[in-house]
Amino acid sequence: MSEKRNLILFIATSLDGYIATEDDSLEWLFKVEGEGDNGYSEFYETIDTVIMGKRTYDWVMEQGLKEFPYKDKKCFVFSRSQIRDTNEVTFINADVTKFVNELKAQEGKNIWIVGGGELLHSFIEEKLIDEFIITVAPTIIGKGIPLFKGGDSQLELSLKGTRIFNQFVELHYGLKK
Template sequence: MRKIRYAVAMSLDGYVAGPNGEADWIVMDPEINFSELWAQFDTLLMGRRTYETAIAGLGKTFLKGTKIIVVSRELRQSDHPEITIINELNRDCIQTLRSQNGKDIWLFGGGRLFRSMLEIQEVDTVEVSVVPVLLGGGVSFLPPPTQQTRLRLSGHKAYGSGLVSLTYDVQR
């Protein structure tokens, strides 16, 4: 069964995007092989706001061959035939997605969807790259209210740029 992995860059003070959704603070460390990272996934699962800001900026050709699934009550499938829209997030829907053939699923973007996925116990790993910057505000890594979730450290690496990558398995 495919894993759902929340892989995200986060400022030291706990934000995954700046106050206006900006990501220009994220360090592109030359030690990180981004092609290798992207090759681990064939599906991106995200909320509407991440889709509208991040994917528009990345461009469709960059994501060629990647299935994009957007959780949204506002978007209509008929208006966005190039993506799959989930109008109601629930375990059955996610279990169906997990059971399909393919690589791991990247839970991509903001903290609200991450929180919802934790609530329905559908996150396998939390992979955080802590960037050495203090934003002072923005999109929170995990906005309240949230339930306590136990994690087990399964990997870590410090980079010359000061970025630290931490990988945790979600304990069930």
């Protein structure tokens, strides 16, 4: 029997816990001096599946990129409405827990949840995230889109490691099981 795949949150946040400004800008993030791609390429090689919510997908599509950034991975976008699949994306309107557990049981590399918001909150409530890789930027935004939404969910994590990429600090946690 093969080992179960992990669902990993890999994301950057401001020191005060925001992933974007209120108008979805990441300009603050690009002003911070990093090192190379801050571990992105290394992480990207460990996954073969990407999951995101519709709002994150729309943001990605509005960036005017020449090609879809996850075209070499299986990409699923959760949406409350029925949307026709594209060559790069399968839209999902299904039970989050059941779908993710089915994905985790399949052969393959790890699964990346891209972005935060509602979908991340659902995953936290259901304890579906196995690892949290959070890169903290030395910037205080003051207000914006929080990494974690308030609520009753509590998770116990265990520190797996830290890394420094010039001004960024990467915190790597695993879910205590």
